[in-house]
Amino acid sequence: MQGKGILKSKTYLYLTEFFAGMSVMAVELGASRLLAPYFSSSQIVWTIIIGTIMIAMALGNIFGGRSADKDPNPDRLYGRILFAAVWIGLIPVVGKYIILGISALLIFSVNSNFLIWAAFVSCMAVFVFPLFLLGTVTPSLAKYTMDSLDDNGRTVGLLGAFNTIGSIIGTFVPTFVTIPSVGTSITFLIFGGILLLLAVVYFLSTGNRNWKLVLAAVLFAASCVFGRSDSFAFWDHGLLYEGESVYNYLQVSDNETETILSTNVLFGVQSIYKKEKGMTGLYYDYAMAAPLMADIGSRDTLQTLVLGMGSGTY
Template identity: 30%
Template sequence: MTGEPRTPSPYAWAALSFLGGAAVMNGEIAAGRLLAPYLGTSTSTWAMLIGTVMGSLALGSLLGGWLSARGSAERWVVRLMIASSVLFALLPRGVPWLLASSLERFRAGAAALATVAAVTGIAIALPMASLGALPPLLLHAAGRPRGPDHAIQLGRLSGKLTAAGTVGSLVGTFGAGLLLLPWLGTRATFDAAAVVLSAGAAAFGFYAGERREALVALAATALAAVLATFPAREPAARHGRVLWSGESRHNHIAVVERGEERQIRVNEGFAVQSFARLDGRLPVRDVWAYYALAPSFCTTASPKNVLLLGLGGGTSAEVYRRLYPEAKIVGVELDAAIVEAGRRWLGLELPGVEVVIDDARTFVAAESRRAPGRFDVVVLDAFQFPYVPFQLATAEFFAAVKSLLAPGGVLMVNAGRYGHERAVVHALARTLSSVFAHVAAADAPNRSNTLLVASDHDLARAVGIEGLATTAETKTVLRDLAFRHAPMRPAVWPASTPLLTDDHAPVEWLTDRIVWRAL
């Protein structure tokens, strides 16, 4: 049964418009965080997400206009708010399962990956389309003829509803981005929107006399509230036994145990961000082996000051702390939670290491003014796989890093590749060569990393392993690493390789091209 309908006041319509606008932007910002662990936060990802939301809102507007001529507009408003509420509650519980195996689907081919992308897009589009249908329905219901000056009233009403929706969008944007996501996390941000939407639908349903829909909305509110109290099960880890997982302001972090290693994996979990050996042995392999060798490319016998941009859980700092105990080490990391995970789960306490929680670009800019020429070795290892943060890949940034280097110092950069696809490596090498006199490269023994060394001296003038003022034990370790890893060779790149600058740094586009070619 449906109760006797009443005519809601203009304030009720404005409140619903406000609520709809807030829910749309809350959902869009939260969806960005939902996708980030699997698809990254590149401009390509955000363009696809924003395009999906805008297209959904457009379709929703057509739907709302069509529904406005079919039955009570108030009833459809309540129904659509209920639908959006339920879908918001389901999104963070379903999408991660779809995307968790995205890398396996990537390897399986374009068709499988396209299927996952399409299903994910539809899952995000459905609640947005439901919310997009609200404005036409609200205007239709609130703008019923009420006297000879109806046209004037309709224009004013449209302006008020639009303004209320826009203010709601602002509240949803800042509330999700600055409050809910940092404070509660992604899933709880969706849950909060689900509860508020369904509760608002229930209140409006009772107010407008749509009691049957109001009761359904109350049930949806109770369901969303109950779901919010239970943590969502995460997809099973593919890389080892999960010891701990959690979400920081910047990343999803998992600590896994695999064989003789304990590893930190962030976001999609493909790459090992940091690791420690369970037997206490020195954690050197792949890129960390090259980090250990970096001082041998200098012209000075021992590194007095070392800067690690992208400290992570502390593996590279542990390598330097044990091999070069006299060096003063500064580690810069954006995500404090990863550093804490390294301390708690990997046992990397890093005594004597100066840990700075800051953005690498900000730190370098400040340090280049405060203490130019301070560091003998700078290691740059800052990724959000598979993308390189563009602001850490430009000629302007490398020039600032160069100002931090002491005479005879070197910059080592970890660059991502995919097998023989190395467009990003080439771009980084060319850009480094615009700042430094010499650039050399070597592929790590995997499919994903190339190490670049940049200096103003020819590597033939470097001290080498034998010229380092360190212990015989350290030299033995370094000789073994050099024997098992490819030597540095002068870097080369195609003539068409772009120079990366702050104004034009298409690193994401280059990475996307690699992905599509691989598919």
Template identity: 30%
Template structure:
């Protein structure tokens, strides 16, 4: 005899399903500091987790053939294995991330291999209980159809609950490591419940294994956190890069990508190529007059801080993550009172705000690509509607010198909307395979200047590329216009190299 009423089986099925989906969502956050958060990252995670579930369901089906007490005992051990592999995930990721990525021949392969190394086994063991519990529910019930339907529904409802809880509650409030610790403890408790339902007395081995799983999770909690702040969007870190402790300079890292540098005592100095170009091109095109500006993305708020210090004009910033703004205020000496800050997606913010701006700056990135919905013809048409006559749209783009497919596609799309499109970059030949930084300037007319030299932070000369270069680029790449219906920016950027930071 076993103790397995249908209601208890339904609850256990929902709980295990929820826990397994929590792990899947947390996997994305945990991998982000190592490989970024892109379409490729989520594709790899989902594929690996589904592969684990599939293998686990097959194995669970074999276990379900045993008599119920034996099947429940084996399921209890599977859940202890899920607890062990989940509890070890934090330490394992830190141990294997660099070797796995170094040995992989291509970054996409590295992302997939890293996801598999850390998260395949937790998914496999979490997939085992479902067929076992469903088989017991059917065999122990007088009405097998409703019992089977209840188990399937419980699994789906649990998956939905786990996804929502991970994305909206656990990661933001507990962080990735503590969330995995909670899941680990839940798996241990679920294993004990399986033993109890099968009237199996847990032995010393299962007790020690459960304790080891909890200890592994606690070890992960004791390690120094990878992130200073885990928000609903990013793993945020502030890195001190000052040569002189008395003159602080900080670098902001979101996931694994450097997003800005600021010096406490030099608010007007731009420490990166793209901020130097954005700052100088905008001020040059405004010809010294006061101008209004709208920033798509805040990051370290380096340029808004500089323009506020110059009293350049009213500033609006659309930064989707409030935690990024708080970090900029705390660690990058940005005064939130110096700008109007909208914590919303920039496209939505522009659509809902009818104000017009002299300068609109596009500086939003996920991984190394601009979010797909911010590079389409429909979005650029919205930008044009929000610009004053004579205004300019400036956009930061990163691409590999031997590809330039993403750059070409964005230029082709801008040309479909704006009469004039310029490409600015450092006035030096690119090195082979270099990841090159560009700033695009789009408006009704070209800039009145074609080159300038500014600190970045050392004096650096930047120049506009010729129209002949643009025409040849579009012809050689066959670039098409990006639309809301089709905007494969991740594929166009590619992953020929890993981003710095």
């Protein structure tokens, strides 16, 4: 098809595919870090994240293909990318409130498998729609990039390659660069900003400067102002430390008798430091019975090798 504006060259279409693939994987990894403090990062939660995102992408593929056949206007595709960018930018602002709100409602209506249902509904509410919109990118771009059936295999192959390379970068960069250095919230803003820029450049190049661009820019700017906090336990202002590592969300709380390290917001304790020694009242105390179970006397010498417990304090 004959392109307009920046689409007169197919390069921008391939760049769109590249950044869309990158953003999908970045959002998926960000989803795991956003849900982990509330639901853990178990295989169950990962299955829910991957499954719901695949559902969204599949539905997006179907809708994108039909939409491109019905109206092959790139304005519609880049409008969807613009909407997805704003939605992703709003996740750091409202995502944690939606998750806790859904969890609070399901507590009174779900009798079993609460974690599964709460994680599934939360993932559907927060992440499915923007990834559905990004799922429309590939079939739409296939429509826009093909000039004839003679080179359609090569064209689809190039689109797939750009999407895959973008996905690879979108897998490694959040995990090893952005999340450890600037946190999950800023990671969402970075990749949402890339999509926003992608759509804005297209619309400006075609001379289409409508109110949607202004509204999207204002909403995204507001997200950058109000969504920069990585406080998952936003109701607790007495924490000694709250942050993220390459591996986990970290929370340190302190009281008169102990300092507690947790990797979850509402449940689970990784380790406890007792200021005045004594028992913790948790399962850690069973380790104190190890010498008795091994039938070791008080004067016997015992050599042990401890594997792991990199941040253990007990």
